[in-house]
Amino acid sequence: MFTSQFKLKSMSVFCALFLATLASAELAIGQGNSRRSTFPLAARGKLPQPLAGSNDLQVAHVRLHDSMKWNPPRTNGDSEFDGNGPHVAVAVQFFTEANVVYRSVWMRATESDDTSNTIFPDKKTEAKGWSPRKAVWRAPADKVIVRIDGPLEMKLIDTRLSGKGAHQFSTPVGMATVWGDRLGHDVGYTGVEIKFDYGMKVVIRDGGRPDREEVQFPRHIELRTKLIRGDAEFDGNGPKVTVNAGLITSDTRIMLVVNMTAKETKADWTTAEGSVSKVLYVAPPGRRIKSISGKTMWKNIVRYVDKDHKMDRFITELGIFYVRGDHKGEDLPYHTGLTLQSYYTFVVETEPF
16 A cells, blocks of 8 residues: 555655654644644635636635734744834735645744844844644535635735834734733733734635645745754854655645754764654545655755855755754854745645545
8 A cells, every 4th residue: 555655665764864753743643633623714705606717617705804813932032122123024824725725924023123232242032933824714515726816925014113012003914913022021922913804715616625636835834953962052163964854644644844953063063953844734534645746755955064154045846945054152042943935746646445
C-alpha cells in the first residue's frame, strides 16, 4: 500500500530529522480529527449563482460576521515598549483546503525609538506572527471549491501608535482595535481584535470531493530555534546552517515538517535546533490517501555557512527561505531562525476505504 511504503521509507531516511517532532505531529493529527467535524464557521452564504461565461462554475457569496483576537508572541527585546510606539502592522490572509475557506491574521509590533538602550540598540522589543487559522466557510457537500475570487492577502494597518491603551481603525474587512503600549510589560497585552464585516466570492463547481485534489503549502512559515549547546552566541563563527523539510502521512492526513540546525564552527560549538509542523491536508470522510504527486522529502534544501549578520535569501523549489544564523549580540533564542514564503503545490489522490 502506498502510505505504508511511504512511512517506512521516510522513517528510515529521515529518522534523525523527524524523531523529535514525530510524536507531536501524530498528536496534532489525532487532535485534528475531533476538530474537523465541528468547524467554528463564522460566515453566512447565499445560494450559489452561475458564473458568467461558464456552464459548470458558480459563485457563492459569503459574508463574514464574527470577531477574532490575536496576541502575537515576542520575537525580540525585553517585552516592554516603554512609550516608544510601537509601530504596528496588521494583515489578513484567506486560503482554502479540503473544501473549506480559512482565515489567519498577522501582526507585528516593533518598538520604534529606544534611545535609552545604548548598550544593545538593535534589541528593540518586537512581537510578531500569524494567528492559528480559523475555518470560516465550508462548501456544500455536493460542491467543490475552485478558488477565492478576490484578494487572498490584505494589509489592514501600518502605522505608529501614540499613547497607551486601545486604538480604533476602520479596515477593508471591518473595525479593528489595536493594543500596543501600557504600563509594565506589554507582550501578551499587545494585540489586535478585528470585528469582521466582509463579503467575499468563492468560485465552486458541481461534483462533490474529487479523487484528486491540489494542496498548497502555507504561504508563510516561521521557525525559531532553541539553544541545545554552548553559550547562545555564535560570535562570527558561522554558524553552519542546515534546513530539511518533508511530508509525514497517515492514511487520512498529510503534515509538513521543517527542521533547522545551526552549529558554531569553533569551540564552544554553540548549537541551535528548531522545527515547525503544519497539517496540510485532511482526506474526505470515507476516503484514504492513495498517492502524492512529486517529491515528499527535501534533505538539505538550504545548507551554508553564515558569514555575516544579515538575513540570507535562498530561492528553492518550495519557495523563498529567509534564514538568519549569526546576529549582532546574543543570537538565541530570538534571532536564529527562518521564514519560508511558499507557493508550492502538490496533488493528492484518494480512494475509498
